[in-house]
Amino acid sequence: MKEIIKDIRKVAVVYDCDLTLTPGYMQEYLFLERFDFEASELFKYTQKIIDEHKGNGLDINSDTAYLHAMVVLSQTGGPLEGLDREVLNLAGRDIKYFPGIPDFFKQMSAYVNQRGEGKVELEQYVVSTGLREMLRGSILENEMTGIAAGEFFYNNKGGLVGVAKAVTHAEKTAEIIKISKGAYVREGVNADTVMQRNQLHVPIEDMIYIGDGPSDVPAMSVVSGAGGSTIAVYGTKAEQMRLNAQFLLDNGYAQDAFEADYRRGSKLHNSVLANLEKMGKSALSKEVQPWILEANSGPKHLF
16 A cells, blocks of 8 residues: 655644543543442452452553453443443543643644645644543544544443453553554554654654653653653642652653643643644654555564
8 A cells, every 4th residue: 555645744742631631530520420430439449450360460450450340340230330332422522621622732733734834734642541432422532633542342232341452551652653653544554564764654753742640651751762742731630730740840751841721822832832833844854755555564463
């Protein structure tokens, strides 16, 4: 497959979701509105599962474990009985956002288009440890080029029967590589696809990563290490939010830290504009080469 190349360069903004775009965890909007169940109870049950299985010598990932906990608790007689794909999707409409969202997304795209004189385009992505089906029902679905988040297997009635995908802290780095190679817009591309540097869809140095806490450390390390920009944000609901952002800043994971105010004229808004200005100029200086999907474009599994 040969990509059709126009004289257009790409830059990207990649967002975490919970506590980055939203003042709370998306599970809060799901559980309290529909099940009278505290999100904190889910994480207590998740920790119980982790503790039980660690005793059997298993290496348990907490991001996978909480999805498994949701499957278990959604079964007949559980506190989340009735949770299914439709409920998850509808709950996406209830997600609340920080000030300025979703207008911010269109403002950033318009700015890049104007300053790049039609030769630079902005792509925006969400990479979240949260729930993909909720995000399908949210306003983010039509604002993003791509979204990565946890997925379930469903039965023929939409009930949760297993964990299909978990976006762990480490998995976020793979998503950064997939975005760079164009996996969300190029057919047949994944993180393992081999391509030359000048064939990358979005070089990582032309990315901005915006996050808020521990789950963003690996992704911020990859983006900043490759010359991209990283920004920590924090809400005002809890002091720990500010402390998390300060940790990311003090330890070199984030290059800047701002209150999560996405409105025009805010420090965060102005910082993203300044970074996009710099990245747009960088993108215009690069030569774009077509990318061709070939039989030897990456390693293959034996089965």
